[in-house]
Amino acid sequence: MGDFSVTLNRKPRYVIEDRCTGCTTCVEYCPVEYPDQFNQEISENKAVHIFFAQAIPLIAYIDESCLYLKEKKCRICENVCKADAIDLGQKAQKMEIKVAAIVLATGYDTYDPSLKNEYGYGRMTNVVTSMDFERLLCATGPYEGEILRASDRKHPHKIAWIQCVGSRRVTPGDNSYCSAVCCSYTQKQVILTKDHDADAKLTVFHNDIRSYGKDFERYYQRAEELSDVRFIRSYTTVAREDPETKNVFVRYATANDGVKEEEFDMVVLSVGLNPPADYQGLADKFGIELTEHGFCLASTTNPIGTTRPGVYVCGAFQGPMDIPESVFTASGAGTQCGELLDYRRGGLTRERVYPAEKDVSQEKPRIGVFVCHCGSNIGRVVDVPNTVDYALSLPNVVYAQEQLFSCATNSAKEITDTIKEKGLNRVVVAACSPRTLEPLFRDTLREAGLNQYYYDMANIREHCSWCHSKEKEESTRKAQDIIRMSVARAGHLKPLQEMDLPVNKAALVVGGGLAGMTSALSMANQGHEVHLVEKENDLGGMARRLHYTLDGLDVQEYLDRLVRQVYRHPAIHVYTNAEIVEATGYVGNFVTKLTSDRGPSEIKHGATIVAVGVDVYKPTEYLYGQDERVLTHLELEERISSGDEAVTGAQTLVMIQCVGCRNTDRNYCSRVCCSESIKNALKLKEINPEMDVYILFRDIRTYGMLEDYYREASAEDVKFIRYEPENPPQVEATEEEGRPVLQVSLMDYVLGMELAIGADIVTLAAAVIPREDNKDISQLFKVSLGPDDFFKEAHVKLRPVDFATDGVYLCGTAHYPKHIPEAINQAYGAAGRALTLLSNDIVTVSGSVCEVDEARCMGCEACGRACSYGAIEFRKTKQGKKAVVNPVLCKGDGLCNAKCPTGAIYLKHFTDEELLSQIDAMSATA
């Protein structure tokens, strides 16, 4: 640990990275057509190509199908590349690097259904995997977003999905675990297919629907409620292919109709997730241990750590997981490396120094226009020399020139030099999308001592030459239109300053449960003061009520250890019996006032983590609260742990799932209850093997590796009986042969008959519910709640531990119900995100934010209502109420501008004046 030596073998790209501009001219000329790996080999690509449209870096590489590499022929790409970027002589490079920590983010592999004959994959043309289908759906896919069948290139109209392909099966070659993501990705594919073809008839053959993730239940309903979409619970086989039409016949069985065979135009196999290819090789190389399934072996209390200190794992090598989990484990791996490496933080960084900025705001605009050929990408469509002349004819333009590649280092230098030489005070580069290169060109302005906001980019590649490559004259005219608009705007641009805010290095963690303590420790271990605030008397939260986990963790023992670590840590300050009274400030500079056992405190902190946890639903159904033999699951667990014989000695125990959720009141799945019930059932069976344990469920959602415990419970003779929500079980206190029992009656859909079970104990999987005080917390910290009143992250998939409010982060069950390892993953993730802020001395705020012209403000508050970030406040003045923007909170979306009646509020860099000048320039004919 702390001193690894890693040998890397770097395959040659045959393209010089620094020179390639991603123009793809070489791709066009390359004569070799080769099955496109990224598009599942459905369509062709060239031997030289960019891997996919969003690849980073967005540059080409040459693969083994190249004629030169195979037969020393061709070399066309070398000749057509204007950037001299092709280097067919490149050799593989062996590199040795020294590192202190290693993160394994290898990802996963998908199950290959061609290994087994039963699904017809590889034999029947119109049987595809979900990965194939994913590409078919995509605009950058093999048929540019058209869903076509391989057999006849026609649109399939009737499509079936088969779930659990390769998953949840113990047959050789299959995986016994659940792949955790297929139910939801299939629903997504169904929704997208309906977007493509509203009349498509779609069928999903499924086992349990595992919509256990945040908002997944609603997503499932959305898919299911679409017209002509059927979800059929049935095992299925692919029966045969029609030799003529190549349609596929699927055999399935339903309770009412028995076995049926149905014809489909296309069948999609929802394939599961495998560990990465060569997982054993990886394990050997990195000296880590694996689970029996080939995933990384880790502990419940730190799923990010491997069996080898200093080697961490994130993403699906931990086990099958969805994007949000993958993202928070990534941040979590970051923070764990930080704990190891904190003492050296920033040691390799250097600060860039720019020349002093000149004040040109009083000068008349002197605009320079640089028109880029982009190799031949623009140049062979747009008449660049003519466009340069045209640019020179525009008002305020004092200089214009063409460049082969404006983004090349020497060209950027040329722009900097020209600014100084010609005294330019505004620059327009007519090239590609500002998304990729605007930062680079802004930098060239700074290098020349100009304010970086004096720059505008005219996109004449993506918006012009690429989309009208056949219409050269029109494209030239359009390029000139675009430049004219850009020049018009440039004339109105104002110099803007980005604000540097100091960052207070301390963090506030709200909630002292497992998640809160875990993130507090991680931050404190990296030298940050942490204020940990707990509402209750003791730390521990909901975990205080858990005693054991499926994989055998002694929760109380672990919790006690964690609490001791927290209390002993010199940088962590614990506030119990705390109540937050006021929270003000903004990213890097928050001030929170609270009262606690320590009396009133005022805490200054740079970051906030919300880890307030959850509550448990108090059932009103199934005689709960009326009959003492009806317990919730947490109560059951407490009774089992305390050795209550009324429970452990019961003859029959019935568990009822989904109590208080997956209904109209709480339209979500509590995620943990299925596994919790199975955990308790197994525990009861261990203590009292004679006990009859029934689990009455709607869908068993033991996703991922938890599936193995479901199987184990079945093997231990725990009886699983499915019920439908319209027809829930009935519980009645009665007597059975003189024995007082709780009679549970329900319909058994498999047997097709009513059952009555005489139970001694009935336990309820009571829903995990958001805390009552979530609303107060959300208002205090200006963060939002989702439709179910759990805290709402900035982006469900991509920013699952951030809030939209900068500097405030989220982890644990406050985000959504989750198991202990998941809460710990996310807690490390939140710590990692908080540290990316706290490890800086300053945060920079964009110059493009809103400002208010007070004289024009009439105090109508329309802007305040349009703002999602609480960036606008209203101040009383002698002239009435006036809006004031806090530039730190403003994100520059400009929604307020469109609402303001008087134009008092304006988004800098996108003012009415600037945008209207573009609109006017657009219509002004050249």
Add this chain to the structure above:
Amino acid sequence: MCSGRVDLEFVLRALANGMDGVFIGGCRLGECNYVTHGNYHALNMALLCKKIMAHIGLNPERLRIEFMSAGEGNLFTEVVDNFTKQVRGLGPLGKGEGEDLEPEALQERLREVTKLIPYIKLIMNAKLSQRLSPGEYEDYYTTEEIDALFSEVASYFIDPEKCQACQICLRRCPVEAIEGGKNRIHVIDQDKCIKCGTCFEACPPRFGAVTKISGGPVPPPIPEADRALERKGKGAEA
């Protein structure tokens, strides 16, 4: 900047500049990468703008808003080709509107309605930020509502008899539409006035000099020469 930044004025300006159609592209609804979902604001603005266009005799089909992701190049092409074809079919602005609008008349109408943007934004504020579901687009703004909006446009007038030249309204006016000064009777420049009613709210009730005139004509401003305020002596009043 988000598509929700697109202002009513931008669309009207493009039309006034002689554009035959305006297309607004936004991210897919419900898939905002931020928490703002500003594309719904853009949608509402566009729906309102269509109604306004219809009100002034322009074909609302000349404005189109569509939502798509950056990965949907083919959809974009399809939509833009289709829209271009549609606008071509409608003919030049003013010609294809059924009643063959003269360019001057068209410009006049656009000028008039552009002047009312502040007032429209004020009245429609709450509706502009709503998040609609697909079924609600059609009737979100009713023709009656838009007709009422325009028929109820109020003007504000300062009664020279009552004005005490206190300068409160003059200072509050967000667009400097009130002329006057110390001891000079205040007059609203109706060309500059955006009908926000700030002066009406600001005028102290004991003066009550600002009146709201709905529908009827606004009296002419009092001549420059007569604007000196003659303060009555206390004795005379008693």
